[in-house]
Amino acid sequence: MKSHEKIEKIMQTLFEYYGSLNWWPADTPFEVCVGAILTQNTAWSNVEKAIENLKKENLLSCEAIYMTDINVLAELIKPSGYFNQKAKKLKAFCGFLKEGFNWNLDTFFNSASIEKLRKQLLSIWGVGKETADSILLYAGEKPVFVVDAYTKRIFSRHGICKENIDYDKLKLLVENSIQRNVEFYNEFHASLVYVGKDFCKKKNPLCEKCPLKDL
DNA sequence: GACCAGGCACATC
DNA sequence: GATGTGCATGGT
Numbered sequence: 425m426k427s428h429e430k431i432e433k434i435m436q437t438l439f440e441y442y443g444s445l446n447w448w449p450a451d452t453p454f455e456v457c458v459g460a461i462l463t464q465n466t467a468w469s470n471v472e473k474a475i476e477n478l479k480k481e482n483l484l485s486c487e488a489i490y491m492t493d494i495n496v497l498a499e500l501i502k503p504s505g506y507f508n509q510k511a512k513k514l515k516a517f518c519g520f521l522k523e524g525f526n527w528n529l530d531t532f533f534n535s536a537s538i539e540k541l542r543k544q545l546l547s548i549w550g551v552g553k554e555t556a557d558s559i560l561l562y563a564g565e566k567p568v569f570v571v572d573a574y575t576k577r578i579f580s581r582h583g584i585c586k587e588n589i590d591y592d593k594l595k596l597l598v599e600n601s602i603q604r605n606v607e608f609y610n611e612f613h614a615s616l617v618y619v620g621k622d623f624c625k626k627k628n629p630l631c632e633k634c635p636l637k638d639l
Numbered sequence: 640g641a642c643c644a645g646g647c648a649c650a651t652c
Numbered sequence: 653g654a655t656g657t658g659c660a661t662g663g664t
Binding site: 469470473 | 658
């Protein structure tokens with residue numbers, strides 16, 4: 425089977441298994457961006473605590489984060505780990521929106537082509553490829569596929585790629601296999617995270633109950 | 640107490 | 653271009 429056929433089969437199987445997941449767990453596009461930064465190499469349960477702290481202090485807006493003292497910010501997001509780094513990253517992201525887009529995410533998303541938006545996001549300190557793509561897809565509703573550790577692990581175990589494949593190579597492989605559609609990419613990435621968490625942990629790679637085991 | 644979790648920047652070869 | 657290291661919490 426060719427790799428694009430395998431990828432289609434995986435997507436189809438996961439859609440049948442999980443149904444509509446309608447992802448990213450956040451109330452607003454800005455909250456998606458904050459979550460995308462806070463979840464870097466971190467369990468989501470820890471990110472939830474950090475976001476809850478920010479909500480309690482009414483700090484889930486670009487202006488508020490920009491104005492808040494960085495040490496105060498760091499203390500609030502402590503549960504998400506790497507808190508000093510991430511406080512600086514949140515500041516950098518908000519500074520970017522303030523300077524170029526009048527604090528406004530929509531203004532940013534409507535300002536240029538997807539390629540240019542991605543380049544601009546990548547120029548922000550603390551925003552790498554996965555974070556940029558998560559923001560584009562889940563906050564901006566742009567048809568961009570998000571690669572993550574689960575994607576690499578699952579795809580490599582099904583012989584589609586090496587575990588350490590280059591990020592952009594795998595992204596293009598999926599985007600050239602699956603119709604460029606926001607809903608497809610949203611659901612596909614979400615279901616890969618689910619199946620990764622449920623059945624494909626680092627420690628037990630081959631789980632008998634995995635819906636993908638017979639592919 | 641080790642290992643892991645929805646990465647990224649930076650240094651060095 | 654590949655490889656190594658620091659960053660840090662909370663759950664298993």
